[in-house]
Structures are given as structure tokens and as C-alpha cells.
Amino acid sequence: MSSNDATKGKDGLKKRSVAGSFLFRFPHGDERKAQVALFKRSGKVSTYQHKFAPISGSVEKYDATPLATALREINEETGLTLSSIELFRVGKPYSFVDESIGREWTINPFGFRLKEKSEGGKGEEGITIDWEHEGFEWFNPLDVNESDEFGGVPKLVNSLRRVWPEYDLGPRAAEVLSSGLQQLRDDHESGARQLANLAISTLKNVIVEMDSDVIDDNWWANIRMAAWHICKTRESMGAAITSATVKALDRIENIITQDIPPREKVRKIVDALENQLNERKSTTDRIRDSFIDYLRQHVIRTTGSKETISILTLSYSSTISACLLQAAAHLGVSIDLRILESRPLYEGVTLASKLLEVENDSVDLNVTLYTDASSALAADGIDIVVLGADRISTSGDVSNKIGSLPAILCQRHVAPKAKVVILSETEKIARPGLIKDHLAEENSSTELIRTWKGIVKGADLVERILSDSERDIIRGRKVRVRNSYFEWVPAMFIHAYITDEGLWSVENIIERSNWIGKETDRFFKDL
Structure with a gap:
């Protein structure tokens, strides 16, 4: 964690905004078998020594965005670059006070996927920790907890659940959400309307699989957090997905305020979302x-x-x-x-x-x-x-x-x-x-390079080199292949x-x- 001077508020608390990045890996590409890396902070850092934490760092004035902070800190603390990681979750920021050290933290959580060597990344072998950590371990996200025995930093679970909402949904609903988010992220052929349909269907199926014996504020917060990630998974298509999802939430909200049994609410919610999908067919x-x-x-x-x-x-x-x-x-x-x-x-x-x-x-x-x-x-x-x-x-x-x-x-x-x-x-x-606030979608260079085979001399070599770093020296010149959609x-x-x-x-x-x-x-x- 980089050390900047935290601002002090009227309440005497030092206020600091940080980026907290969770590094995930998915054996065999299966998000249902997710593992998250937690890094044990060393005795040389100023706070939370010897505690498990995500890769963390203060948002500095020269950082364009918290995401820029996250990428910088990952590189400084693990040696990993963009060729070895992929942003796959953007968590909802939140703030909390730790009176024991007189700090108010604002956490900007991110989830990154570690690329394997077969994808052009360096895998776990590419992780080289710096002085801020004394080691790291891989965990099932559901095993992370706030107990003293586990030994995590304050609000570790709160930060994790914001990039891994599956934590609160139960196993069946979690599997549905993971699968739906992966489909949204990986589908580069369907248009925005089809992806918006997928977003509504995913939310509906999550609700079907959730434990809905009690529909209370926590249940509603979990649904909205799942919806947040549905909206954030494909920013380039985010307008259609967000609009459809917000309309779905409005329908759900109108039902959960009714004085009827929980199971009846779920049935009516499912019917309402099915109706929304049917209405969309006439657009x-x-x-x-x-x-x-x-x-x-x-x-x-x-x-x-x-x-x-x-x-x-x-x-x-x-x-x-x-x-x-x-x-x-x-x-x-x-x-x-x-x-x-x-x-x-x-x-x-x-x-x-x-x-x-x-x-x-x-x-x-x-x-x-x-x-x-x-x-x-x-x-x-x-x-x-x-x-x-x-x-x-x-x-x-x-x-x-x-x-x-x-x-x-x-x-x-x-x-x-x-x-x-x-x-x-x-x-x-x-x-x-x-316009600058709308994230641009940059995709794998291999989609372009593979069409060069048999056309460009040495194209196989080009593919091998660029799939690893997307920037290398070819014939004495630096080459970068951009694939903007x-x-x-x-x-x-x-x-x-x-x-x-x-x-x-x-x-x-x-x-x-x-x-x-x-x-x-x-x-x-x-x-």
C-alpha cells in the first residue's frame, strides 16, 4: 500500500480512499470453482500487520481513477502486468470507520482474474511479492470470514462480497449468477438487446434459486448487489443492460412491498420478469x-x-x-x-x-x-x-x-x-x-492476428509474441495490436x-x- 498523507475531517478522523483488488483464479475456466488470493501483510507496513488482505493501495492525486490505482498497486506488489490479469468484477465502493487507528476508509473493490500461461499470462509463477507482504494463500471465497482465527483486515468480507456477491446468495443462486455473468462477459456476438434479455433472465433465475423463506432488507440488498454486477459486467453494452435491469428491479420492488407470503412474492416476481421478457419481443x-x-x-x-x-x-x-x-x-x-x-x-x-x-x-x-x-x-x-x-x-x-x-x-x-x-x-x-466516462471495450488481439495466418509471413510467430504481451519487438519495431469493438x-x-x-x-x-x-x-x- 502506497503511503500518502490522508486528509483529516472535522471529526478528527484521517480519511483515505484506497483500491482493494482481489485476485481470482478459476481452475479449468470454471467460475464455480473460484479461488481467491489473499496476501498477508508484513510487519513493515503501517497498519494491519500480519493480516490477510487484498492487494491494496491509496488512491493518489496522480491516479486518473481508482482502477488506475488498482493496476499500479498490483504491478508494484506482485509484479503482474495487464498481460497476466483481466478485470472481471467492479465492486460497489463503500466507506467505514476504524476508530482504533483513527481512520475513515473508502474502499474501491475490484476483482481480477489471473491468466494462465496457455492464455499468454504468467500464472501463479508470475507473482513476486514485495516488502509489503510476507506471503499469500489461495482460498475458497466462501471460506473467508471475519473471525480472529482467520486473521483478515477489518471489513475483509464486506470488500470481498462486493466483487463476489455469490458469497451471500447460497450455492445454487451463486452458480446461476456466476454462469450468467460469465455469459454476459464472453458473448461478443449477440447485440445489446439479446444481452439485456440475458440480464433479466439471470436475475430471475437467481431469485428462483435463492433462499426466500424470508424476504427482508438483506434479501433485497443481495438482489440489488447481484443486479449491480449484472449491469457492470459489460460496460460497452451497459446502457441496455442497466435500463432493462432497473426496470426489472422496479417490478420486483412493487411486489416485495405487498403483504403476501414470501413464496407468493417469488412467484409473482418470476411472472413479472417473464412478462417483461415477453413484452420486449414486440420492440x-x-x-x-x-x-x-x-x-x-x-x-x-x-x-x-x-x-x-x-x-x-x-x-x-x-x-x-x-x-x-x-x-x-x-x-x-x-x-x-x-x-x-x-x-x-x-x-x-x-x-x-x-x-x-x-x-x-x-x-x-x-x-x-x-x-x-x-x-x-x-x-x-x-x-x-x-x-x-x-x-x-x-x-x-x-x-x-x-x-x-x-x-x-x-x-x-x-x-x-x-x-x-x-x-x-x-x-x-x-x-x-x-463520452469519456463510458468505458471502451478492448478485446484480445488474437481475434485479429488469427486472420493473418497464411497471409503475413511469420504470422504464427506474431501470434505467439503478441498473445503474450500485445507489445514486443518485431523486426526492430515496437508493435501493438488494438482490437476495439x-x-x-x-x-x-x-x-x-x-x-x-x-x-x-x-x-x-x-x-x-x-x-x-x-x-x-x-x-x-x-x-
């Missing part, structure tokens, strides 16, 4: 109807008797797919659809294959695939750019698959009269905040937001964003 239909109406009013009518509409899109979206098919079937025009392939997972190619699977004589749809680098060629002469959204900021900026912004910039140059429209559920609107499209480039609640303006978006912010604070602020 695509509503977006589709609004899209067709928009094309009639703003594309066909303004261009006269047009026989063909040229549309540019990219990536895969079930919403866009449904809208395009219905437009081709109901507008009485031919659709000239141009799709960018969308590397590295080629979701654009997936969209093309899904559309071409449909056998319908009433659908006049012609598809052309373009490489991502051909945006300008693909945009030439188009009438409209159609994009989905994974997140919409308060000001109307849209986060979508990488390649979206270049496509629009090319359109503005070669087809300046074309419209840019966003097809999106309103739940993808995020709470108030700046999403980028922001400024609101100034967007003509219309077509949603499940009709044609929306930026003013509508601001109003919904503020509502999401208030509801999120109501459920999570006091956890």
Missing part, C-alpha cells in the same frame, strides 16, 4: 413500423417515384435485419443493400447470410458485401445509412460497432444528401455522463433516431437519460 416490430414510415416520408416521398433505395449498413443486428426485410416487402421498391464486412468477427457477413436465408418472393433485396476499407466505394450514391446502437449518450451520440464513424464520414463526402438513421430500443440510452458517432451526423417508442429527438433522449440516472441511483447508491 422490434415497433421499430420496424417506424422505420418503414420514415422511409416513406423522408426517402421515397422526397426523391419522387424511386424504384430502388440504396442503403449502407454494417455489423449484425437482428433489429436491422427485420427492418430491412419488412421494408423490402412493404414499400414496393427494390432494396440495394450494401454491407461492410465488419472485422474481426465479420458480423456484416453474418447479416448478409441471415438475410439471404429468407425465401420470400415479395422481397426484392439485392446484397453487396464490401471490405471495411471500402467505405467510400460502398457509400457512393446511397440514400440512407442505417446503423444500430449499443449505447446512446445523454447528448445523442451513438456508440456502435467499429467502422461506423468512417462509414458516415465517407457518406458525407460521396453522398452528402443521404440520411443517417439510428435504429434502437430506447433502453440503450445511458444515464447522464460524458466500438466507437462513437457524434449526434451532429445523425438525422433521426427511430425507436420502439417512435421517432425521437435529442430532447427525448435527454429526458430518458435523466430518468435512468435517477432510477439507477435509487437502487444502487446506498448499497
Whole structure:
């Protein structure tokens, strides 16, 4: 733990904010068999000597965020770098007072997964403790406790349960939550709407498996903590997941305040969440109807008797797919659809294959695939750019698959009269905040590198080197491979937001964003 000068409050207590990082490993990749490393503090540190603790350090003025503190302290105290660890849980911060040492601590908990050698990490052998610790041990998280015999620092369990809410849920509910969070984290093919469905289903299944003989404040706090982690697991998709989860919590809250037996409450909660999932099935239909109406009013009518509409899109979206098919079937025009392939997972190619699977004589749809680098060629002469959204900021900026912004910039140059429209559920609107506050999702470089095999000389060597550190010396130069999935499209480039609640303006978006912010604070602020 780094030693900074703690500020002193009016109550005479020294106040210090720290990052507490728990290091986990999952044998055979199974989160149900989780082990957590606790480090025994040495006799040279100023507080809590010889006690088990997470990797801890004060948030310094030069740290951009508590997460930056966590990464710095992990490196200083264990020697591990980002090539050997992966952030997989962000705990809800909290504060407590330890009067015995005159301190008020604010804890920012994090959970990191230790990568094995097979993943390019260094595994346990890569851990080299410094003077602040005299050793470390691996524990089943459920065996960690506050007893004197265990010998942990104050509030050790409280910090742990904030990154491992499974601690309080019981074995069956814990397994459901771990599995659901892992699915959310690892699914890079489904869109935000599908992941929001998974979020609701996970929360519902956790409730089914919980011990609900007594539904009290602790039960409700455990549910909200599970929901917190569901919202935080995929920040890039967090807007849709959070909106859906907050709506689910609102339904749950309305039921648990009723004067009925606990088991009856659980039954009604399950029914309410099933209804929420069923209601979500009609969102695509509503977006589709609004899209067709928009094309009639703003594309066909303004261009006269047009026989063909040229549309540019990219990536895969079930919403866009449904809208395009219905437009081709109901507008009485031919659709000239141009799709960018969308590397590295080629979701654009997936969209093309899904559309071409449909056998319908009433659908006049012609598809052309373009490489991502051909945006300008693909945009030439188009009438409209159609994009989905994974997140919409308060000001109307849209986060979508990488390649979206270049496509629009090319359109503005070669087809300046074309419209840019966003097809999106309103739940993808995020709470108030700046674009820089939304975490960007950076993914494994191997997804890019593996496509180079057989094309680039020595690609196998490149893959081996970069999978280990993502930065090394190749042919005398430093090389870094970045695999970003999403980028922001400024609101100034967007003509219309077509949603499940009709044609929306930026003013509508601001109003919904503020509502999401208030509801999120109501459920999570006091956890």
C-alpha cells in the first residue's frame, strides 16, 4: 500500500480512499470453482500487520481513477502486468470507520482474474511479492470470514462480497449468477438487446434459486448487489443492460412491498420478469413500423417515384435485419443493400447470410458485401445509412460497432444528401455522463492476428509474441495490436433516431437519460 498523507475531517478522523483488488483464479475456466488470493501483510507496513488482505493501495492525486490505482498497486506488489490479469468484477465502493487507528476508509473493490500461461499470462509463477507482504494463500471465497482465527483486515468480507456477491446468495443462486455473468462477459456476438434479455433472465433465475423463506432488507440488498454486477459486467453494452435491469428491479420492488407470503412474492416476481421478457419481443416490430414510415416520408416521398433505395449498413443486428426485410416487402421498391464486412468477427457477413436465408418472393433485396476499407466505394450514391446502437449518450451520440464513424464520414463526402438513421430500443440510452466516462471495450488481439495466418509471413510467430504481451519487438519495431469493438458517432451526423417508442429527438433522449440516472441511483447508491 502506497503511503500518502490522508486528509483529516472535522471529526478528527484521517480519511483515505484506497483500491482493494482481489485476485481470482478459476481452475479449468470454471467460475464455480473460484479461488481467491489473499496476501498477508508484513510487519513493515503501517497498519494491519500480519493480516490477510487484498492487494491494496491509496488512491493518489496522480491516479486518473481508482482502477488506475488498482493496476499500479498490483504491478508494484506482485509484479503482474495487464498481460497476466483481466478485470472481471467492479465492486460497489463503500466507506467505514476504524476508530482504533483513527481512520475513515473508502474502499474501491475490484476483482481480477489471473491468466494462465496457455492464455499468454504468467500464472501463479508470475507473482513476486514485495516488502509489503510476507506471503499469500489461495482460498475458497466462501471460506473467508471475519473471525480472529482467520486473521483478515477489518471489513475483509464486506470488500470481498462486493466483487463476489455469490458469497451471500447460497450455492445454487451463486452458480446461476456466476454462469450468467460469465455469459454476459464472453458473448461478443449477440447485440445489446439479446444481452439485456440475458440480464433479466439471470436475475430471475437467481431469485428462483435463492433462499426466500424470508424476504427482508438483506434479501433485497443481495438482489440489488447481484443486479449491480449484472449491469457492470459489460460496460460497452451497459446502457441496455442497466435500463432493462432497473426496470426489472422496479417490478420486483412493487411486489416485495405487498403483504403476501414470501413464496407468493417469488412467484409473482418470476411472472413479472417473464412478462417483461415477453413484452420486449414486440420492440422490434415497433421499430420496424417506424422505420418503414420514415422511409416513406423522408426517402421515397422526397426523391419522387424511386424504384430502388440504396442503403449502407454494417455489423449484425437482428433489429436491422427485420427492418430491412419488412421494408423490402412493404414499400414496393427494390432494396440495394450494401454491407461492410465488419472485422474481426465479420458480423456484416453474418447479416448478409441471415438475410439471404429468407425465401420470400415479395422481397426484392439485392446484397453487396464490401471490405471495411471500402467505405467510400460502398457509400457512393446511397440514400440512407442505417446503423444500430449499443449505447446512446445523454447528448445523442451513438456508440456502435467499429467502422461506423468512417462509414458516415465517407457518406458525407460521396453522398452528402443521404440520411443517417439510428435504429434502437430506447433502453440503450445511458444515464447522464460524458463520452469519456463510458468505458471502451478492448478485446484480445488474437481475434485479429488469427486472420493473418497464411497471409503475413511469420504470422504464427506474431501470434505467439503478441498473445503474450500485445507489445514486443518485431523486426526492430515496437508493435501493438488494438482490437476495439466500438466507437462513437457524434449526434451532429445523425438525422433521426427511430425507436420502439417512435421517432425521437435529442430532447427525448435527454429526458430518458435523466430518468435512468435517477432510477439507477435509487437502487444502487446506498448499497
